Amino acid sequence: MxxxxxxxxxxxxxxxxxxxxxxxxxxxxxxxxxxxxxxxxxxxxxxxxxxxxxxxxxxxxxxxxxxxxxxxxxxxxxxxxxxxxxxxxxxxxxxxxxxxxxxxxxxxxxxxxxxxxxxxPPLVRSGPVDEPLVARIAEALGIGRGDIVDVEWADNGPGWVAVLLADADAVLALRPGTVPCGVGVAGPYPEGAECAYEVRAFFTLQGATAEDPVTGSLNASLAQWLLRTGRAKAPYVASQGTALGRSGRVHLSADAEGDVWVxxxxxxxxxxxxxx
CATH class of the missing domain: 3.10.310.10 (Diaminopimelate Epimerase; Chain A, domain 1)
Known part of the structure; x- marks a missing residue:
């Protein structure tokens, strides 16, 4: 048919x-x-x-x-x-x-x-990540544990662990190995830039690490985390896909009830x- x-x-x-x-x-x-x-x-x-x-x-x-x-x-x-x-x-x-x-x-x-x-959607898992897993994530990303500014579960279904780095350049420089779980990495751009954050999403596919060009679910959970902790102010725009030759733009906002919109x-x- x-x-x-x-x-x-x-x-x-x-x-x-x-x-x-x-x-x-x-x-x-x-x-x-x-x-x-x-x-x-x-x-x-x-x-x-x-x-x-x-x-x-x-x-x-x-x-x-x-x-x-x-x-x-x-x-x-x-x-x-x-x-x-x-x-x-x-x-x-x-x-x-x-x-x-x-x-x-x-x-x-x-x-x-x-x-x-x-x-x-609401998070199904949030809060601290066990240090052994954090160490494995840092190793997979090819960075030191001290390079991670903050890390937290930000899972709305796919299993994301959110990792915050010092800046967007650090995010773009990543050349990851095999990640142990879904890992979303964000780093801020300087104030006044077109986008507030650069985002990358890594996951395992058929035994190898893959990168998603632009990820709505990850940006949703990242925004809930970044807004809650005061690291971002709504509305803001996230850039994703730069490392893959794309130019994704995700617009994040919050309404009067505190719901995040992607x-x-x-x-x-x-x-x-x-x-x-």
């Missing part, structure tokens, strides 16, 4: 400078095995499938797959899927807000000024039909 398909670039307004996402716009009738097989074939960090909502509160439902497994939630697939749903003619139940249903539950997405932003631009790069 031929199905509508699109490939978008997330956290950029310039095609091919952000993080790519494949979206099967009509995923109804596909089983898990078929979805996983196609996600392995696209070989992108994530592929999503749009489905009718299973609850009256939601506008649509999405299933999110890496090449090897299904995820309950991920950041850039949330914005990219919402963009694809709207572009395909989706009409939200509420003006200015879209509600996405996914494995993690309902996720609110706001649309304003041509960009989208999702409400950061936003950015999405551009469509490929549209067509796929046999599934």
């Amino acid at each position: 031929m199905r509508a398909f699109t490939q978008v670039d997330v956290f950029t307004d310039v095609p091919y400078r952000g993080n790519a996402l494949a979206v099967v716009v009509d995923g109804e009738g596909l089983n898990t095995e078929e979805m996983q097989r196609f996600a392995a074939w696209t070989n992108l960090s994530e592929t999503t499938f749009l489905l009718p909502p299973g609850t009256p509160e939601a506008d649509y439902r999405v299933r999110i797959f890496t090449p090897s497994t299904e995820l309950p939630f991920a950041g850039h697939p949330t914005l990219g899927s919402c963009h694809a749903w709207l572009e395909a003619g989706g009409v939200p139940l509420r003006e200015g807000e879209i509600v996405q249903e996914c494995g993690a539950g309902l996720v609110r997405v706001r649309r304003a000024d041509g960009s989208l932003a999702f409400q950061a 936003g950015g631009s999405v551009v469509t790069c490929v549209t067509g039909r796929v046999e599934l």
Whole structure:
């Protein structure tokens, strides 16, 4: 069966400078095995499938797959899927807000000024990291323990440990070995720069360390940590992907209730039909 398909670039307004996402716009009738097989074939960090909502509160439902497994939630697939749903003619139940249903539950997405932003999910793990793990992370990053300004669990699902370095240059200089877990590294730019922080995301894929170009879930949890500790002030912009030749821009803000919102631009790069 031929199905509508699109490939978008997330956290950029310039095609091919952000993080790519494949979206099967009509995923109804596909089983898990078929979805996983196609996600392995696209070989992108994530592929999503749009489905009718299973609850009256939601506008649509999405299933999110890496090449090897299904995820309950991920950041850039949330914005990219919402963009694809709207572009395909989706009409939200509420003006200015879209509600996405996914494995993690309902996720609110706001649309304003041509960009989208999702409400950061709560952390499932926070607080201190055991020193033996910190030492392993420092060794994997090729730095000394004393180079780490601060470190804390900032896990909203993928298992992130957040590491703060002295500055953005230190982040860009990293040449990591095999990381023991998902590691998100941030370092501040000088005051007055276009972006407040440079961010990099490392994880293990098939026994080797991989780097994600631009990571919504990590920036969500980093913002919750940096804002709570007073190291950042909302709103701010994070840069990610510089070391990979990308120029991702993630916009972080907080509302009156203290909820963090993670936003950015999405551009469509490929549209067509796929046999599934």
